[in-house]
Amino acid sequence: ATVSPPTPVATVSQYACQRRTTLENHNKIFTEAFEVLAESYEFNMNEGQCLAFRRAASVLKSLPWAVLSLGATQDLPCLGQHTKKVMEEVLYYGRSFEVDNILSDERFQTLKLFTSVFGVGPKTAEKWYCRGLRSFSDILADRSIHLNRMQQSGFLHYGDISRAVSKAEALSLRNIIDGAVHAITPAAAVALTGGFRRGKEFGHDVDFIVTTPELGKEDRLLLNIIDGLKRQGLLLYCDYQASTFDMAKLPNHRFKAMDNFSKCFLILRLESSQVEGGLHSVEGDSRGWRAVRVDLVSPPLDRYAFALMGWTGSRQFQRDLRRFARAERRMLLDNHALYDKNKKEFLAASTEKDIFAHLGLEYIEPWQRNA
Ligand code: CTP
Ligand code: MN
Ligand code: MN
Ligand code: MN
Known part of the structure; x- marks a missing residue:
């Protein structure tokens, strides 16, 4: 009789950079539950638990198979007691009661709503919630609240920028940025990055890296692009941050959201006529245009790969x-x-x-x- 060798089971690394994670997620029922829990811990400023659930979700996203029993998770890293308890609920009842409770919680719902506005983070949302505010009309009616420029634009363009950006819209924006860049210097280049570079069909914004071969001209390049967009009447909002990059400084291993490159966070006007197949949003299309969030970053050329x-x-x-x-x-x-x-x-x-x-x-x- 032939003895078949034991099926080799590839061990899953605890590091996402040693896993291949495509957009095909076979474990959505679990990862969606984990994302709610992570967000809830984020609102409660519990960074450790928040990260634990994000890590667990990330491990499950990398699997080319669906988890059908708790036993199947035995050799997987980053799954603790709490995550397994949630998975158990999902496996047996098709839902997690802990997640259901969070989703129906007034505080969670309100913080989720408030942080969906461009320029509103968890701290501001919490402050508004504690003042008894529960809706956008509550906020806009409260005379004692001062909205900064970013938040004002966030409310003004809320409908458009809370709607997903399609790949076709992202590619159209690339042409627009490309045009603005080449009107300045043919030596400069534009690259699409962020979620669209990872193959996503939709995003919450569009991210670009622009570079010029002349070291030290990064700030100038970005300011010229902004100027060009403004003259075309496309600039609805602009938050420009000049470079504070210091090449002698050691890298910061802490994962902070910000780097020190010259960058800008924009809201641009995108015309329907410039998008193949029209705008993604039905409502926006009847108007003939929509607002889109765009990020531009301009690193020195020798730092391009890291950026x-x-x-x-x-x-x-x-x-x-x-x-x-x-x-x-x-x-x-x-x-x-x-x-x-x-x-x-x-x-x-x-x-x-x-x-x-x-x-x-x-x-x-x-x-x-x-x-
Ligand atoms: N990023 C960064 N520094 C910033 C802003 C973003 O390094 N100041 C990085 C983030 O770490 C992220 C990438 O840029 O990996 C893209 O950020 P973001 O647009 O927020 O996310 P996406 O992955 O593009 O997802 P989405 O489709 O929702 O935009
Ligand atoms: Mn598959
Ligand atoms: Mn993005
Ligand atoms: Mn972005």
């Missing part, structure tokens, strides 16, 4: 790249640079492949970084 890596995301993938670099390689990585603490030197990279190679990691394609 592209960081801005391609996903957040969880980038978080784990940094955690892996520090814990497993004694290296510090951020959107600007990679530093080897053993050799006490910066490691240069001109492509993302160089960065993976420095870290001793297999190359992971952008569409496999949907951790």
Whole structure:
């Protein structure tokens, strides 16, 4: 009789940067529940538990199979008692009662609504909630509340920018930015990054990296692009941040949302006639245009690979790249640079492949970084 060898089961790494995560999620019923819990912990400023649920969701997203029993999760990393209890509920009842309770909680619902406005973070939302405010009309009617410029634009364009941006709209915006850039200098280049580079069909915004071969001209380039968009009547909102990049500084392994490159957070006017197949939003199309959130970042050319890596995301993938670099390689990585603490030197990279190679990691394609 032939004895079949034991089926080799590939072990799943605790690091997202050692997993290939496509957009095909076989475990949505669990990951959607985990995302609600993570968000709830985020609102309660419990960073540890928030991250634990995001990590657990990320592990399940990477699996090419659906979890059908708790037993199947035995060898998976990052799944603690609490996550398994939630999975058990979902497996047996098709829902998690803990998640249902959160979803029907007034505080959660209100904070979720308020933070859906561009420029409103958890702290501001909490402050408004504590004042007894529960709806947008409550906020807009309260004379004692001062909205900053970003929040004013957030409310003004709420309908448009809370609606997803389609791939076709993103590509149309690339043409527009490309045109603005080449009117300034033919030597500059534009690259689509963020979720669309990872292959997503929809996003909450569109992210671009613009570069010029002349070192030190990054700020100027971005200001010129903004000026060009303004003259075309496309600029609805602009928050420009000049570069504070210091090339001598060591990378910050902490995953903060911000890097020090020259960048701007925009709301642009997108004409229906410029989008193949029209605008994604039905309502917007009857008006002939819609507002879209666009991010532009302009790193010095020698930092392009690090910026592209960081801005391609996903957040969880980038978080784990940094955690892996520090814990497993004694290296510090951020959107600007990679530093080897053993050799006490910066490691240069001109492509993302160089960065993976420095870290001793297999190359992971952008569409496999949907951790
Ligand atoms: N990012 C960053 N610094 C910022 C803003 C964003 O490094 N100041 C990075 C984030 O870490 C993320 C990527 O840029 O990995 C894209 O951010 P974002 O647009 O928020 O997310 P997407 O993955 O593009 O998702 P979506 O489709 O919802 O826009
Ligand atoms: Mn599959
Ligand atoms: Mn994005
Ligand atoms: Mn963005």
